[in-house]
Amino acid sequence: MQRLTGIGASPGVVAGRAVILIQREQVLRYRVPSARVEKEIARLSAGRDATRQQLAEIRSSISRKHGADLASIFDAQLLMLDDQKLIQRAAEMVREQRVNAAWAIQRIFDEFSGVFDDIADDYLRERKGDIADLAGRLKMNLQRGASSPRELLRELDEASVLVADELPPSIAAQVDWTKVRGFATDAGSRTYHTAILARSLGVPAVVGLRDATRVVQPGQPVAIDGEAGDLILDPSDEILSRARRHEHDSAPAPGVQGEPAGPAVTIDGLQLRLDANIEFPDDLAAARYAGAEGIGLYRSEFLLMGGVRAWGAASADEEEQYAIYRRMLEGMAPGTVTIRTFDLDQEGGGMRGLRLSLLKPEPFRRQLRALLRASRHGALRIMFPFVSNVEELREARRLIKEVGSELGLGDEDLARVPVGAMIEVPAAAYTADLIARNADFLTIGTNDLIQYCLAVDRSDARVSQLYEPLHPAILRMVVMVRRAAARQKIPVSLCGEMASDPVVLALLVGLGLREFSMTPAAIPLARRLLQELRSDDLHAIARRALRLSTVEEIESELERNIVVSQRG
Numbered sequence: 001m002q003r004l005t006g007i008g009a010s011p012g013v014v015a016g017r018a019v020i021l022i023q024r025e026q027v028l029r030y031r032v033p034s035a036r037v038e039k040e041i042a043r044l045s046a047g048r049d050a051t052r053q054q055l056a057e058i059r060s061s062i063s064r065k066h067g068a069d070l071a072s073i074f075d076a077q078l079l080m081l082d083d084q085k086l087i088q089r090a091a092e093m094v095r096e097q098r099v100n101a102a103w104a105i106q107r108i109f110d111e112f113s114g115v116f117d118d119i120a121d122d123y124l125r126e127r128k129g130d131i132a133d134l135a136g137r138l139k140m141n142l143q144r145g146a147s148s149p150r151e152l153l154r155e156l157d158e159a160s161v162l163v164a165d166e167l168p169p170s171i172a173a174q175v176d177w178t179k180v181r182g183f184a185t186d187a188g189s190r191t192y193h194t195a196i197l198a199r200s201l202g203v204p205a206v207v208g209l210r211d212a213t214r215v216v217q218p219g220q221p222v223a224i225d226g227e228a229g230d231l232i233l234d235p236s237d238e239i240l241s242r243a244r245r246h247e248h249d250s251a252p253a254p255g256v257q258g259e260p261a262g263p264a265v266t267i268d269g270l271q272l273r274l275d276a277n278i279e280f281p282d283d284l285a286a287a288r289y290a291g292a293e294g295i296g297l298y299r300s301e302f303l304l305m306g307g308v309r310a311w312g313a314a315s316a317d318e319e320e321q322y323a324i325y326r327r328m329l330e331g332m333a334p335g336t337v338t339i340r341t342f343d344l345d346q347e348g349g350g351m352r353g354l355r356l357s358l359l360k361p362e363p364f365r366r367q368l369r370a371l372l373r374a375s376r377h378g379a380l381r382i383m384f385p386f387v388s389n390v391e392e393l394r395e396a397r398r399l400i401k402e403v404g405s406e407l408g409l410g411d412e413d414l415a416r417v418p419v420g421a422m423i424e425v426p427a428a429a430y431t432a433d434l435i436a437r438n439a440d441f442l443t444i445g446t447n448d449l450i451q452y453c454l455a456v457d458r459s460d461a462r463v464s465q466l467y468e469p470l471h472p473a474i475l476r477m478v479v480m481v482r483r484a485a486a487r488q489k490i491p492v493s494l495c496g497e498m499a500s501d502p503v504v505l506a507l508l509v510g511l512g513l514r515e516f517s518m519t520p521a522a523i524p525l526a527r528r529l530l531q532e533l534r535s536d537d538l539h540a541i542a543r544r545a546l547r548l549s550t551v552e553e554i555e556s557e558l559e560r561n562i563v564v565s566q567r568g
């Protein structure tokens, strides 16, 4: 047992296996869920093949331009890469210790470089740089096609404790805090954003640990004592049993109302709607607990977890879907539940969302039937993902009508179920006025809009720093969509992760949005912040932000003017 002491930021004792997040480098080190082990191993060989190809290309171009001598550096790297033992040992590590592929590679290379440290020969010692270079390239290739930290954190299959260098609220808001029991950070003080968020959710937390991410191993059993400010490595049975006694303290029981519900209200009385984004029907409890007014986005494709198989399988069965949707509507009453139809991306190349649903009308019709039948039991809105033109939307609406009449629903019944479009493809944003004429509401999905508008694949480490919610193009698109909705007199909301950063949220209010949907964990802080702000100030800040040319200028405008008083 070893104890690291920092600052207790939120009380409670919890235990679990450590998941290490190095936010600055965007890496996550964790115990691979057993179901993912083989996939992780397959990524190792794919990563090696990509690396080999790149090195061979670099080698031949250098040899052409500068001769064979210089190119020989890459021969050494290629030899090292193809050393039978490298990938084999990494695969063993993944299988036996269940560490993720990138982390296994890092550890093997760390050992390698350790050996070089002890070599007396200067020339050989300098070869260490080549090893680091190769390790970096291999890890970069492993990251491509890997899930984002957000997805990985959602897939954890055992009680965990997150140990991060830092944990900005926008990431904290994406974590499923029923699986991740608590967190510890190297950075931070009692007053920083994430600590406030932890307290309002009752998630035990310790901050200011300085080097916990270096000391703790991924998958190592750890406990957090948020009162004492301790992170305990390999905790004793006594501490584990204390943690077990506290296990249910922070998990919201169904029906328990934690935070106040209803709209958030600014100092000058502007009302803002805060809904929750959820992936699983069970998340309703967390949404209610966080004070969500309704569900602004239910990602229904999570029902089909398991991919292609599921399109025809029992989990997409109409009866089962009907029961789930009905339970959600009743559970959230009188709040509105916005259910997004399946947004699957199994075929790649942009064949996803509504496009894919229209291509495979049978499962789509089953979903629409289940939705319309459930609509009798609460306030339902149906939303289509990845709409890129008016024809798709019209065709989907035609199907709703057709399915409705099969079910004996008349125009009046159907009028009770608003049908909306997600605006997450730039083409839809540019034609929001046309889409708005064919929709009962719009929802801006900035997660996809940003990546398609800025031409940045978020899973590609080489460009991920260009993924920038505050890019002037994104702010303009938001304004464009808001205006189109206003002209058509239909509601518009925003459900991308950008709304879960309270400072960005304040800007969005300034840009004229009034409805938001976000991860439940982000709602309490959003409400608290908005209550301390004046809407006319926010409008003035937004007007200035719209005239600025760079992300940096926009960020500093926000930093100077939106004061998060709790931030200390």
Ligand code: PEP
Pocket (backbone or CB within 6 Å): 297, 299, 343, 424, 444, 445, 446, 447, 448, 449, 495, 496, 497
């Ligand atoms: C979005 O694209 O902004 C969105 C909310 O949808 P998802 O994150 O599920 O793609």
Ligand code: MG
Pocket (backbone or CB within 6 Å): 385, 424, 445, 447, 448
């Ligand atoms: Mg999306």
